[in-house]
Amino acid sequence: MQFTRLVSPIRKRSEKAGAPPGTLAYLGDAPTTQPITVTLFQYDERELSERTLAEPAEAFPLPEEPTVSWLNLDGVHRVELIEQIGRALSLHPLLLEDLVNTQQRPKMEDYGAYLFIVARMLDYDPERRHIHSEQVALVLGREYLVSFEEDPGDVFNPVRARLRSGAPRLRKGGPDYLAYALLDAVVDGYFHILEQVGEVIADLEEELVSHPTQETLQGIYRLKREMIALRRAVWPLRDVINSLLHSESELIQSSTKVYLRDVYDHTIQIVDAVESIRDLLAGMLDIYLSGTSNRLNEIMKVLTIFSTLFIPLTFLAGVYGMNFEYFPELKWWFGYPMFWGISLTIALTMLAFFRRRGWM
């Protein structure tokens, strides 16, 4: 089962236990042979250049113009690339460690000259029916934004497309606005998850009413686990965005804050929906448990009533099967039909009684 997702980070983490802080060792799942694509966007309101670099070092020193440089890595398993960036931008060793240790909880840390933002990008895999979670980290400086994805993905593509098409607000905005745009893309992904979860819930409700099975129960349990995972991603992210909103760092311009407030609203909507879904799941569990037990009990009741009908009849047949020598009924010519008469009367009386009691 996929519980490994919940604990694997922890397992890996402990392998490094005792190492000094700041030791760079990649703790994720990616094979280190997988290549990492390094892309560099440099833009301001008028110009835009887009390059794919062999390694991050080529990006430095950052030019004075155009104003904003966005360096993106779609993998963090090659530690030397991370170190290049760390040297070029004088990043704190603990920050670098957090970059490659891809099991971070979403957080925001203000290092003065730059902000460090960690979020988690979620992806619902309908095949294996679980949520894949990937770390996204942003380093936001005055003139640059460096973003680190754990795996290659296309969630940032819409932002790239808007950059190329010259979307004015994005091109005019600084790296903080770009950071907002990326976080917004991440949060939009959560809505996508909720949509798919919503469909799974609709299916489960359908199943619950028509033909609940042990599968349904496991489906409810699985959803519960997914909601735990989602909550673990969204709740701290809400705090992250809230602290960006109320940050006094001058790296966040006040004109960007109104947009951050919008993302903040979205995270609250998601938290809200997750809580509602948890409530619903609890209710569905009650219906499931009661439903399966009722269904079975109904069967048992019908069978028991049926059996009970025959109990006195079988006794009666047993009685007339006795071998007493002095047994007057056996000699009556109407004995046998009488037996059937009595049997029918008993059966019908019992049926009437059961029906009157509302047992059938």
Add this chain to the structure above:
Amino acid sequence: MQFTRLVSPIRKRSEKAGAPPGTLAYLGDAPTTQPITVTLFQYDERELSERTLAEPAEAFPLPEEPTVSWLNLDGVHRVELIEQIGRALSLHPLLLEDLVNTQQRPKMEDYGAYLFIVARMLDYDPERRHIHSEQVALVLGREYLVSFEEDPGDVFNPVRARLRSGAPRLRKGGPDYLAYALLDAVVDGYFHILEQVGEVIADLEEELVSHPTQETLQGIYRLKREMIALRRAVWPLRDVINSLLHSESELIQSSTKVYLRDVYDHTIQIVDAVESIRDLLAGMLDIYLSGTSNRLNEIMKVLTIFSTLFIPLTFLAGVYGMNFEYFPELKWWFGYPMFWGISLTIALTMLAFFRRRGWM
């Protein structure tokens, strides 16, 4: 089932994922062909004019007198109308986006020159037995109030009637008092829902005691879902009104605040009632589960006792049906009556035993 109501907004939301913020795209259910009625009230203490406009642009520029202009749209699916108002009043693009994205959580945002208030109007549909939720948005400026309903409805009619009849406090009050009156009307609608929910609960309690069925359980579950929906509408609204109460914006006059406090009390009453109902539902669930299981068990017990009575009798009949050659009882002339005597004795003894044990 109507869970779609809970997730459909989300689905729609994700379709737009990746679009730049501020893109206006209607995300509600209304067919875009449905006409939108635009009404304009302009009034002060002495005068009142009421007009239906072809489009909002006709309302601008707002006259200096009479003081208060109330522009109402009973639909937000024609994006160009929204944009007209946005241009005329210089509204922030994110605000316009929130207007047409009709799945907002209730919130209040202070843009300095105007306040933006979102609430949700609820309507209980007894047919389909669920709560229909509609977004209501208010833009409150110094001399105007613009209100946006998602669907045509009559919840604001009492306010219109009071305006026409010249209710002094309303006519003397500014747009902030008008905003209060509209919010009050929305909250009064929640009481209406609670009333109907109260009747459903009374029915369910009745059913629980007299003849609980699987239907009853589903009724409890459905109510639980409605309470989730109600809570999602009321809790944030309480915060909205609270922040209006403590707002330092000069758009809210202090004389209006005492009225807002009154609405605030109402939202607390509703929150309170919702919580109580949730508690009651939990209790009803316990009774249901215990009741159905007891009812069935009672039946099974009676049937089992009945069967058990016949077990030894049937055995006895079997014994006297055996074909042993040397079988003295079979030859006794009183054998057969004796059999009945023993049978009766056994049955009565067992009955007495069961009764003494309190099993019947």
Add this chain to the structure above:
Amino acid sequence: MQFTRLVSPIRKRSEKAGAPPGTLAYLGDAPTTQPITVTLFQYDERELSERTLAEPAEAFPLPEEPTVSWLNLDGVHRVELIEQIGRALSLHPLLLEDLVNTQQRPKMEDYGAYLFIVARMLDYDPERRHIHSEQVALVLGREYLVSFEEDPGDVFNPVRARLRSGAPRLRKGGPDYLAYALLDAVVDGYFHILEQVGEVIADLEEELVSHPTQETLQGIYRLKREMIALRRAVWPLRDVINSLLHSESELIQSSTKVYLRDVYDHTIQIVDAVESIRDLLAGMLDIYLSGTSNRLNEIMKVLTIFSTLFIPLTFLAGVYGMNFEYFPELKWWFGYPMFWGISLTIALTMLAFFRRRGWM
């Protein structure tokens, strides 16, 4: 069932939906023909006068001496009387509306020249086994206290008696001390409820152990509902008294605050007891559910064991009832006694087995 008590206020409330705020319309249960007694106490340390008035207007203007005037109405269903007081003391229209809308949540509102306090008086009706809830409202000014009861009652009589008997602290105190005394009387009433609830719980625990029935379960559910009602009365009252304690209004003298702290302690004691009772009820529910199921299962087990004993014997009797021509045992002279011997052996072996396994 009495759930109506919980929702009826709400129903009534919605009938008025849409009316402008400040419209006076009585929303309680009392028939409007029932007379209202208006009593006026005027006292200071030396003098005391006590009068019954035809209508409240007679009380005004309030004399300069004696210092304290206490006007009490034991009903609020005659709106014109309320309006007389409102005019005489210049009370805010919303306050008057709250007076006649007798479903208020306990609250304290500071209108500057006077404080408005709402509490709920509870009364346990052992016949119908539910808590009757009545609104009590106090308007506390510098020289007067006006109190409004929803129904005639005797809960304030001890306070009247102490006034007449010249209790020094009460006679020396101002209207704030009088308000304290009335609130204290209300809270003392809650202890009375708890006492009766305690007896019901003792009975239920007794029943649970000796002979739990479906009645017991309904009793637990009913108590749960009563606790919800009690909590709804006490929790907000605690906040009311707390805000009186920390009020900066000069209408509350600091010498009175030490007494308010005492009432505050009492409300905390009650909240505490209510929470404990809720915990106990949950535990009782567990015992009930487990107990009834155990009891029934015990019966079923005994019956099943009994039936099982006869199963092989009946089979054996069936075997010797077969009509095979070549059937040696049937011809043995000791066949029949042997049958009984075998039967007894089987039955005793099974009994021993059951006993050894601890099934009996």
Add this chain to the structure above:
Amino acid sequence: MQFTRLVSPIRKRSEKAGAPPGTLAYLGDAPTTQPITVTLFQYDERELSERTLAEPAEAFPLPEEPTVSWLNLDGVHRVELIEQIGRALSLHPLLLEDLVNTQQRPKMEDYGAYLFIVARMLDYDPERRHIHSEQVALVLGREYLVSFEEDPGDVFNPVRARLRSGAPRLRKGGPDYLAYALLDAVVDGYFHILEQVGEVIADLEEELVSHPTQETLQGIYRLKREMIALRRAVWPLRDVINSLLHSESELIQSSTKVYLRDVYDHTIQIVDAVESIRDLLAGMLDIYLSGTSNRLNEIMKVLTIFSTLFIPLTFLAGVYGMNFEYFPELKWWFGYPMFWGISLTIALTMLAFFRRRGWM
């Protein structure tokens, strides 16, 4: 059952309902004829005198030297003694009322010239298996400490012994240090309770695994009630000690606060343990419910399987007991052995089937 302990205070309390505040009436259980021992310790670093007084009045006026006077009463049912102390030390009437109303919740009240501290001393009675709760009240002045126990007891004896043996810190400390020492003794008593509860839990866990009975369930319920009682004593006490810690009263010297912090830690440990025990009890309940139901179901399953084995055999015997004239098998010489052969085959096949399905 002992629920009375939880409600009896309440009942008693209500008997006094309506009495003016400050009326002294003893509300505890002790017979008023039981004598009260009044002891007076007077000590400083160098001297110590210890006396038993006929009545508290003898202690006053307090001498200037030695510095600290500790007056202890081991009963509060003789109201006149309380009043003597109240007069001598000018205590507030409400304080006196709280002294004799022995159902107070732990609290700390700062009256300026003295502090009033109420705690509850708990005692586990293994016979009646419940916790006996007794009120302990301290009045802490600049040069004196007056302590009131509800019943005679020996929990303060270790403190007395340390005084007599000249424990330096205690003898050097002021009345505040003495108050700390007494509270510490009270809290140490809670650890004693927890220890005994721990043993009961170990017994219950043992029972749960080996032979759970309805008794076990009642034991769990009883413990749950004890935990409620313990929590009601400890939680407010934690707040009391916390407010002593942060009190700005000059009656508490800062050198004493480090000791109070120690007691505070102990109360947190106890709260912690109580919460853990509640969690454990919930888990034990689940095991109990599942265990008893499993146990019974196991029995039913075995019995049912046994019965089912005989069903087809009995039918077969019935078949060969039929009296058809043309019934070839009956005439075969090997008919009877064949019957046994078929029967055995059927039974073994069924057994094999059950076993393969894992039902046995």
Add this chain to the structure above:
Amino acid sequence: MQFTRLVSPIRKRSEKAGAPPGTLAYLGDAPTTQPITVTLFQYDERELSERTLAEPAEAFPLPEEPTVSWLNLDGVHRVELIEQIGRALSLHPLLLEDLVNTQQRPKMEDYGAYLFIVARMLDYDPERRHIHSEQVALVLGREYLVSFEEDPGDVFNPVRARLRSGAPRLRKGGPDYLAYALLDAVVDGYFHILEQVGEVIADLEEELVSHPTQETLQGIYRLKREMIALRRAVWPLRDVINSLLHSESELIQSSTKVYLRDVYDHTIQIVDAVESIRDLLAGMLDIYLSGTSNRLNEIMKVLTIFSTLFIPLTFLAGVYGMNFEYFPELKWWFGYPMFWGISLTIALTMLAFFRRRGWM
């Protein structure tokens, strides 16, 4: 069972009840004959000396250079050693008492000249399947750190190794950085526990789906208890590290705080994981309970259906076993085959009915 672990500290604690505060008496499990190893590291950026001392007194007075002295004791059961350190460093008596009373809750106390930090080191014992908990205490002064382990262990070895290998940050840092390193090692141990718990959960989930037994339930209960223990260790530790982070003590350099923030994040991750695991356990319990009941019910249903099939057949055989003289069917030559025909028809009809109803 190992509940003793939860209560034994408490039991021991109470043995000392009534003793004056500051009395040193060891309350742990270790036999007092077990030797204690005292090690002293003295280092700065350039030098490092490492010694094993016969007793702590040899370490004092601390040299001026190298700057940092780290004294470690791997046992606290020899009270005289503790007292030596207490005298040498002028530690508060309560602190010494906490050192030897090894059941402290994690806490941080600022004594001005030094900080006192208590944490709990956890160790999962797969044999006995429980978490062993050991107290770790740190006394952090300006130039020294004294650490006290309850039992010898190797959790600090990686830190020692880093010291010896000259890890620059550790060698350059002060005693506060060393304290951080030790706390980090402790917290890393918690991840190790979570990893093992994760494996146990995976096993339990496996069991739940394939073959749940009463063992599985006890496994769930045991894990629940472990989670309680883990929570009791981690939650207060989180507060400890938080108060170190926000401490204004100059013993914590601001350069160290960024590292403490890292440990703080780890504790939050652990708290998070513990809460998630508790949620999962609740879900697993539901599946277990439903699963076992379903499994059994399934068996009962199959057996009951099987029995029911034979009920009418057995009756029929009984009928034709009756001995009526006038019984036409018995004389028909096709009577016996007809009986089998009817029987088969009845059985097949019933089977078809059951199948159509979905009962099989």
